[in-house]
Amino acid sequence: MIQMKKVYKKYSNGIMAANGFDVQINSGEFVYVVGPSGAGKTTFIKMMYREEKPTKGTILVDNVDIATLKPKKVPYLRRNIGVVFQDFKLLNRLTIYENIAFALEVIEEQPKVIKKRVMEVLDLVGLKHKARMMPDELSGGEQQRISIARSIVNQPKVVIADEPTGNLDPETSWEIMNLFEEINARGTTIVMATHNREIVNTIRHRVIAIENGVIVRDEQRGEYGYEG
Amino acid sequence: MVMKARTLSRHLRESLKNLARNGWMTFASVSAVTVTLLLVGVFTALMLNMNKAATDIEQDVEMNVYIELESGQEEIDSLEDQITSLSGVESVAYSSKEQELTSLIDSFGEDMALFEQNNPLRDKFVVKATDPRQTERLATEISDIENIADVEYGEGKIDQLFETLEISRNVGAVLIFGLLFTAMFLISNTIKITIVARRREIEIMKLVGASNWFVRIPFILEGIWLGIIGSILPIGIVTVLYYNVYEFMQPRLQNSFIQILEFTPFIYQINALILLMGVVIGIWGSFMSVRKFLRV
Numbered sequence: 268m269i270q271m272k273k274v275y276k277k278y279s280n281g282i283m284a285a286n287g288f289d290v291q292i293n294s295g296e297f298v299y300v301v302g303p304s305g306a307g308k309t310t311f312i313k314m315m316y317r318e319e320k321p322t323k324g325t326i327l328v329d330n331v332d333i334a335t336l337k338p339k340k341v342p343y344l345r346r347n348i349g350v351v352f353q354d355f356k357l358l359n360r361l362t363i364y365e366n367i368a369f370a371l372e373v374i375e376e377q378p379k380v381i382k383k384r385v386m387e388v389l390d391l392v393g394l395k396h397k398a399r400m401m402p403d404e405l406s407g408g409e410q411q412r413i414s415i416a417r418s419i420v421n422q423p424k425v426v427i428a429d430e431p432t433g434n435l436d437p438e439t440s441w442e443i444m445n446l447f448e449e450i451n452a453r454g455t456t457i458v459m460a461t462h463n464r465e466i467v468n469t470i471r472h473r474v475i476a477i478e479n480g481v482i483v484r485d486e487q488r489g490e491y492g493y494e495g
Numbered sequence: 496m497v498m499k500a501r502t503l504s505r506h507l508r509e510s511l512k513n514l515a516r517n518g519w520m521t522f523a524s525v526s527a528v529t530v531t532l533l534l535v536g537v538f539t540a541l542m543l544n545m546n547k548a549a550t551d552i553e554q555d556v557e558m559n560v561y562i563e564l565e566s567g568q569e570e571i572d573s574l575e576d577q578i579t580s581l582s583g584v585e586s587v588a589y590s591s592k593e594q595e596l597t598s599l600i601d602s603f604g605e606d607m608a609l610f611e612q613n614n615p616l617r618d619k620f621v622v623k624a625t626d627p628r629q630t631e632r633l634a635t636e637i638s639d640i641e642n643i644a645d646v647e648y649g650e651g652k653i654d655q656l657f658e659t660l661e662i663s664r665n666v667g668a669v670l671i672f673g674l675l676f677t678a679m680f681l682i683s684n685t686i687k688i689t690i691v692a693r694r695r696e697i698e699i700m701k702l703v704g705a706s707n708w709f710v711r712i713p714f715i716l717e718g719i720w721l722g723i724i725g726s727i728l729p730i731g732i733v734t735v736l737y738y739n740v741y742e743f744m745q746p747r748l749q750n751s752f753i754q755i756l757e758f759t760p761f762i763y764q765i766n767a768l769i770l771l772m773g774v775v776i777g778i779w780g781s782f783m784s785v786r787k788f789l790r791v
Contacts, residue, residue: 316702339707346704356699360516373705375502417703 268294268425268456269315274324274334276310276480284310285321286480292458294424297451299467300460301491302477308460311477312429315458316348317341329424346374349418349426349455353433355410357402357417364389364398367417374421388416392446408439415446425456432463444470467491502709510716517689521721524685524780528725528773531678535671536733536769542667543765548753549660555752556627558634558648560620566642571618577640578622583633585625592616617644628657675776682721682780686714690784697788707789714781722777723770730766737762 269292276285284307292298300308313319314326317333326334333344357366364385371381389395392412394405402410411431418426428447432440444466451457461467467474467490474489475482484492514521560578562571571589578587595616600607610616622637624630630648638646690697700710741758748754 342701342704342706344704345702350702356695356702358696358699369699370703372505373700373703373709375499378501421704 268292268296268329269458270325270327271314272325272327274314274321274326276307276314276319277322283480285314285324288324288482290475290482290485292456294456295451295454297447297457297472298459299472299474299489299491300458300477301462301467301474301493302483303493304462307477307480309429310480311475312427312458312460315425315427316350317344346421347423347425349415349421349423351411351414351418351426351428351431353430355402355407355414355434357410357414359402361402362398363394363400363402363405363413366402366413367420370417370420384420384422385416388420391419391449392416406439407435408442411435411439411443412446415443415450419450419455423455425458426450428457428459428461430460430462432461432466437465440466464491464493506712506716509713510720513689513693513713513717514720517692520685520689524682524721525725527678527681527685528721528776529728531674531681531776532726532729532769532773533732535674535678535772536729536765537736538667538671538674539768540733540737540761540765542664542671543761544756545660545663545667547756549657549664551753552656552660553627556630556648557621557623558630558637558646560622560637560646561617561644562619563642563644564617566618570642574640574642575620578620578637581633581636583625583629585623586621588621589618590621591618595619675772679776679779679783682718682776683783686718686721686781687784689717690714690788694788701789710789711782711785714785715778718777718779718781719774720777721780722773722775725777726770726773729769729773733765733769734762737765 271288271290274285274288275283277283286307288311300311302308310319314321315328315333317336321334324334325332328344329347331344336344358369361369367385367388368381371384376384386395386398389398392415394409394412394416397405397409402413405413411434415426415431418428426447431447432443435443440463447457447459448470471488473487474484474491476484476489476492562574566574575587575589578584592614595618596607596610596614599610599616622633624633634646634648637643697710738758741755744755
C-alpha cells in the first residue's frame with residue numbers, strides 16, 4: 268500500500284526531518300506513528316499525501332512514486348487518501364452536510380451520488396441528525412467525527428490522521444478511536460500520528476517510533492514507549 | 496479542461512457569494528476599477544478624438560500653387576503634368592480664378608461680386624502630398640518650376656503641429672498604460688486580501704483533491720465580476736459626457752475640416768473597450784493573487 272525507500276527530507280533551515288526512512292505499510296493495516304515532538308512524525312505523515320516532498324528517496328502509494336509525482340497529478344493522489352487533523356479543518360460557513368459534500372463536489376461527483384454517500388458517512392459517524400447544523404454548533408468530538416466522515420466519503424484506501432485526538436478530552440478520544448477502528452475493520456488502511464499513550468497501549472496495533480528523523484522502533488502490537 | 500455545466504454553475508454561485516461575503520473588499524476593488532476605467536475611458540476618448548483630428552488635419556494639408564497671370568491654357572496643362580509627375584504627389588486639382596471667385600462669393604456674400612468686373616485672383620492648383628510630412632519638400636520643388644507665381648501652405652506651423660500631435664499621442668498612451676497597470680495592482684492586492692482570509696478554504700480544497708483550476712475559477716470569476724461592476728459607472732459617465740460634448744461641439748465644427756468622432760459607433764466602441772479592460776484587469780488581478788496560494 269505505502270512504501271518508503273531511503274527517504275530523506277532536509278528543510279531549508281537545515282533540520283533533517285527524515286534521515287533515511289525505510290518502511291512498508293500493507294493494505295488494511297492500522298499503524299501508530301509515535302515519537303517526541305519535532306522528531307519527524309508530521310513530516311513522515313505529510314510526505315504520504317505530498318504535502319511535503321522528500322529531498323531524496325522513493326515513496327510508493329499504490330505502486331505510484333509520489334516523490335516524483337507531477338504537481339498536476341497531486342489532486343488525484345489526494346482523492347485516494349483521506350486526511351484528518353487535530354484542528355478538524357472544517358469550513359465554518361458551510362453546514363455539516365455541505366462540509367462533507369464539499370469533498371465530493373471538488374471531484375465533480377454526481378449530485379445523486381453525493382447525497383447518498385454523505386448520508387451514509389453521516390450515519391456511520393452517528394451524526395445524521397445534525398446534518399443541517401453549522402460546525403461551531405457542534406462539540407469538538409462531533410466536529411472531529413465530521414472531519415473523519417469527510418475523509419472517508421471519497422472511499423479512500425488509506426486514511427492519514429495527524430493527532431486526531433490532540434484537542435479532545437479522554438472520553439471523546441475513545442469514541443473517536445472506536446470510529447477509526449470501525450473504519451479500519453472495513454478494510455481501510457489507517458496511519459495515525461499520536462501522543463496519546465493510553466490509546467496506543469490499550470488499542471494495540473503496529474507502532475512506528477521516530478526520533479530525530481530515524482525510525483528507531485517498528486513493532487507489531489507495539490507499545491507507546493515514552494513517558495507522559 | 497472540460498468542465499461540467501453543474502460545476503460551472505457552482506463556481507458562478509460561489510463567486511457571487513464571495514463578492515457578497517467580502518462586502519467591503521468588493522467595494523474597494525470596484526472603486527479602484529471604477530476610478531481607473533473612468534480616467535482611462537475619458538483619456539481614450541480624448542486620445543481617439545485627437546487622433547481623428549490629427550488625421551483630419553493630415554488629410555487636409557494641401558498647398559495652393561498659384562499660376563502666373565499671363566499663363567495660357569497650354570502652359571497650365573503642361574504645369575499640371577509637371578506637378579503630377581513629381582514624386583509624392585497624391586492629387587492635383589485645377590481651379591480657375593472664376594471658380595475661386597464664385598467660392599469666395601459663396602463664403603463672404605454678394606459684396607464680393609464687385610470683383611466680377613475685374614477679378615484680382617489667380618488660377619491655381621490645389622496639390623496634396625501622399626505623405627503630409629512631405630509637403631514642405633514638394634512646395635520647394637514646385638516653386639522652382641517656371642510659371643509658378645507662389646506656393647502657399649502653413650509653413651512651419653504644420654511641422655510644429657505634427658510634432659505636438661506625436662508627443663501628445665505618446666503621452667496619452669503612456670498615461671493609459673500607467674493607469675491600467677495601477678488598477679491591476681490595486682485589484683490584485685484587494686483580491687489577495689480576500690484570499691488570505693480564505694487560505695484555509697483553499698488549503699482544505701487542495702487537501703480533498705481539488706485541482707488547481709477548480710480552486711482558481713471562482714476567484715477568476717470574482718475578478719470578472721469586479722471588472723464588470725466596476726465598468727458600469729465609467730460607461731454611464733463616459734456616455735453622458737461624450738453625448739454632451741458631441742452635442743456641443745458638432746454644430747460648431749460643422750464647417751471645419753476637423754470633425755469630432757460620430758456619437759453612435761464611437762460610444763459603443765469605447766464602452767466595449769471599457770468593459771473589456773475591466774474584465775481583463777479583473778482576470779489578471781485575481782490570477783496573480785491566487786497563484787501563490789495554490790502551492791499547498
